Amino acid sequence: MSDQSADIAQRHDWGSARFQSNLARRRRNEKILAAFGLGAIAMAFLVLAILLWTLISGGAQAFRQTHVAIEVPVSAEWVDPADPAKGNYRNVIRDAMQTTFPDADPSELRALSGILSNAAQFVVRDKVVADPSLIGQTVSIDVPTSDPYDQLNKGNVDTQSAENTRRLSDADIAAFQQLKDQDRISLPINWALFTNADSRFPELAGLKGAIVGSAYALLICFLISFPLGIGAAIYLEEFAPKNKLSDIIEVNINNLAAVPSVVFGLLALAVFLGWFGMPRSAPLVGGLTLGIMTLPTIIIATRAALKAVPPSIREAALGVGASKQQVVFGHVLPLAMPGILTGTIIGLAQALGETAPLLLIGMNAFVTAAPATPFDASTALPTQIFIWADSPERGFVSRTSAAILVLLGFLVVMNAVAIWLRNRFERRW
Amino acid sequence: MTGIAFALLLTAALTGYMMNRRAALALRDGGQRLHSVGMFHGLYAVLAVVVPSVVVILLWLMLQAPVINAMVMSGLPAGTLDGLDSGARQLAQAEIQSIAGGRIFGSPESWKLDAAERLNSLRGLSGWLMVAVVALVVAAGLWLTRRSVAPQFRARQAVERIVLGLMIFCSVIAVFVTVGIVLSLVFESIRFFQMVPITEFLFGTRWEPQIPIRADQIAADGAFGWLPVLLGTLVITFVAIVISVPVGLMSAIYLNEFASPRFRAVAKPMLEILAGIPTVVYGFFAILTVAPAIRAWGAALGIPVAPNTALAAGGVMAIMLIPFISSFADDALSAVPRSLRDGSMALGATRSETMLKVLFPAAVPGIVGGVLLAISRAIGETMIVVMAAGLIAKMTINPLDSVTTVTVQIVTLLIGDTEFDSPKTLAAFALGLMLFILTLLINIVALRVVRKYRELYD
Numbered sequence: 001m002s003d004q005s006a007d008i009a010q011r012h013d014w015g016s017a018r019f020q021s022n023l024a025r026r027r028r029n030e031k032i033l034a035a036f037g038l039g040a041i042a043m044a045f046l047v048l049a050i051l052l053w054t055l056i057s058g059g060a061q062a063f064r065q066t067h068v069a070i071e072v073p074v075s076a077e078w079v080d081p082a083d084p085a086k087g088n089y090r091n092v093i094r095d096a097m098q099t100t101f102p103d104a105d106p107s108e109l110r111a112l113s114g115i116l117s118n119a120a121q122f123v124v125r126d127k128v129v130a131d132p133s134l135i136g137q138t139v140s141i142d143v144p145t146s147d148p149y150d151q152l153n154k155g156n157v158d159t160q161s162a163e164n165t166r167r168l169s170d171a172d173i174a175a176f177q178q179l180k181d182q183d184r185i186s187l188p189i190n191w192a193l194f195t196n197a198d199s200r201f202p203e204l205a206g207l208k209g210a211i212v213g214s215a216y217a218l219l220i221c222f223l224i225s226f227p228l229g230i231g232a233a234i235y236l237e238e239f240a241p242k243n244k245l246s247d248i249i250e251v252n253i254n255n256l257a258a259v260p261s262v263v264f265g266l267l268a269l270a271v272f273l274g275w276f277g278m279p280r281s282a283p284l285v286g287g288l289t290l291g292i293m294t295l296p297t298i299i300i301a302t303r304a305a306l307k308a309v310p311p312s313i314r315e316a317a318l319g320v321g322a323s324k325q326q327v328v329f330g331h332v333l334p335l336a337m338p339g340i341l342t343g344t345i346i347g348l349a350q351a352l353g354e355t356a357p358l359l360l361i362g363m364n365a366f367v368t369a370a371p372a373t374p375f376d377a378s379t380a381l382p383t384q385i386f387i388w389a390d391s392p393e394r395g396f397v398s399r400t401s402a403a404i405l406v407l408l409g410f411l412v413v414m415n416a417v418a419i420w421l422r423n424r425f426e427r428r429w
Numbered sequence: 430m431t432g433i434a435f436a437l438l439l440t441a442a443l444t445g446y447m448m449n450r451r452a453a454l455a456l457r458d459g460g461q462r463l464h465s466v467g468m469f470h471g472l473y474a475v476l477a478v479v480v481p482s483v484v485v486i487l488l489w490l491m492l493q494a495p496v497i498n499a500m501v502m503s504g505l506p507a508g509t510l511d512g513l514d515s516g517a518r519q520l521a522q523a524e525i526q527s528i529a530g531g532r533i534f535g536s537p538e539s540w541k542l543d544a545a546e547r548l549n550s551l552r553g554l555s556g557w558l559m560v561a562v563v564a565l566v567v568a569a570g571l572w573l574t575r576r577s578v579a580p581q582f583r584a585r586q587a588v589e590r591i592v593l594g595l596m597i598f599c600s601v602i603a604v605f606v607t608v609g610i611v612l613s614l615v616f617e618s619i620r621f622f623q624m625v626p627i628t629e630f631l632f633g634t635r636w637e638p639q640i641p642i643r644a645d646q647i648a649a650d651g652a653f654g655w656l657p658v659l660l661g662t663l664v665i666t667f668v669a670i671v672i673s674v675p676v677g678l679m680s681a682i683y684l685n686e687f688a689s690p691r692f693r694a695v696a697k698p699m700l701e702i703l704a705g706i707p708t709v710v711y712g713f714f715a716i717l718t719v720a721p722a723i724r725a726w727g728a729a730l731g732i733p734v735a736p737n738t739a740l741a742a743g744g745v746m747a748i749m750l751i752p753f754i755s756s757f758a759d760d761a762l763s764a765v766p767r768s769l770r771d772g773s774m775a776l777g778a779t780r781s782e783t784m785l786k787v788l789f790p791a792a793v794p795g796i797v798g799g800v801l802l803a804i805s806r807a808i809g810e811t812m813i814v815v816m817a818a819g820l821i822a823k824m825t826i827n828p829l830d831s832v833t834t835v836t837v838q839i840v841t842l843l844i845g846d847t848e849f850d851s852p853k854t855l856a857a858f859a860l861g862l863m864l865f866i867l868t869l870l871i872n873i874v875a876l877r878v879v880r881k882y883r884e885l886y887d
Binding site for chain 2: 026027029030032033034036037038039040043044045047048050051052055058090142152181193207227228229230232233234235236239240248249252254255256258259261262263264266269270272274276277278292294296299323324325349351352353354355356359360364382383385387397400401404407408411415
């Protein structure tokens, strides 16, 4: 016996060099695995940081817009006082550039007028239409510059590069510098990004249409998925008998949650647009599509919230004589509500970022006005991002990033509300 | 009109509630014993009014547009639509509708103006008719429920039966959605397969859906073999999985075994952020940052790199999948019974040995299930590839080449004109059907694998 234990002790001499090196190797492996894990997490964070940095550095510029302030003499030659809406405001703007640049000859004026955004003539027109007595006088306006000059002012144009590789000639740049020296150029906050709808001109394009469209779609999505989802979840969790039908519904919902979103777009295209003849590009159809997409998410979240309510609550209520539905609607559902709302908000946040199904029902249309009702053609925030990402103008690159930041802002707020709800009302039993 | 109908409905519901509740309470105060409390008599009236009239309103709104359009089109003077094909008919219909909406372009023919006027008058009529029908339904509901108030009337049971019915309806909706998806995909695909033989679609190796729309247009004759599209999808999916699985697994292992609780509490939500970013943002990131970077590396190394590489699309997709795989693997590792971990540690194994030789093998089924779900997501992912992958289908497995995917083709075929009788648009539905079947199969297998693994320890 003692021989044997001595034998084992000898074979397992923990102090021997072999064991020491073995141990060192095992500890090294431990460190290597931990380092790999940490490296993987660091890599994910690095990508996240690069992504956010790209968006913020690119998008921050779009929250400011170069404006130019000029005096516009409204001559009766171009605008008929009897019908101020039909005047030739293009020439009015040309006159304004002539007064600002007295030395410029007529051939240069055309290029100089290009400093101003296309909107300048409409700004003047609206002022004159509102107050026809301005004809013959000088109007001061402060309007956005067109996109190339905006980029120049923001330092995105390399003035040292060869002249034929940039959109602005040396003369253009000199003219802009002259305006700058006259203190006419300013860089205010770009409220137009939120008050304008889409436009072909980057300096005028805004997100209002997309935000309103998304809001309508999300409202309809909520109106559909919330009641239907809660109803289905309560039935499946509290009332459904264990039979084939319940099993089928259950499997079905789980599979529906994993169906690719583009397939829901195909469904909407074939059924809502094809069979029911609903209007294309309408937030109503978008909301319906997002609603049936969100339904499984809400059902699953609601069931989890209902499951978390302890059976003792149900038993106590049943014990004092409540009916099964009185138990559910009077006691279980109110206790589960915070969890349900959290799940709903997270589901809606997902729906807000969803793009593919909206593309298939035509919510990537070019619409220059915010929709007045959910039946009007409109875009949504993610589809607007998609449209702008496809536009070649330089100004749209930073506007795309800005639109993404706005979208992410909404998502952060929604998720923050969900987390707050969970922390505020969560109960541990 | 719909607003008036709903207002009518709401007032009636409120009136019904008050009326029935008061009647029931009056009976009680008269000394009779009620079976149900007054509130349930009121609720019974509310449900009897609201449910049928909401059904009427929704059905009306759904059927109104097609019925009125058919009436307007059939009411056109005889012979106006003769010789026009379906496209021209739709165009005429759209023009009539836009005239009716007050948007008149140019000088339309007089029959269009007449039709638009007829359309508007029919719409007005339909609105009033709907209000009238709703009023009738509401009145009938109120009258019937008011008559039902009696001491022995089981109002609570009646209300609960209706509510249960509504809840069953809600659960069945989900089934309807699935049936709707399958039916619409199959229906349109069958129409597609009548134009293009199914064998050509399944086994053809050329995908060139640019068919001539007009007779004089120069375009390819159109080839609808989905194999190159499928291959492109698989290449991008492969790239995404090859990158995301190791990263996701490693981060799960670290979070599960090595990380301090505080680190875990911070890192896990940060990883989840990656999953919450909309895919259109990833697509923009791919074209703005990743694709140029890959091109620059390719140029520096002297390798020919296509502008829309599968590597860029797959790589960005991998970022999206990392948190998905990580949280799945984390859950699977946490689900391994504590006793296995303690037993291994008690025998003197290091944490990495415990992880790699005990926990990981035990968690493999769950992890495989997660990876399968990630594959199904990668196959169905749309926006990243629409923005970052190519449009031309090629039979290649080179990740530095430009490939296209099933979802890209669906979106590009359906953006813009959607005429429902050209093989070009119908092909999108056939692709959609394949996508649906493929992802469904993977999901079923994944759920099987996960379930099997759960049974092992419970």
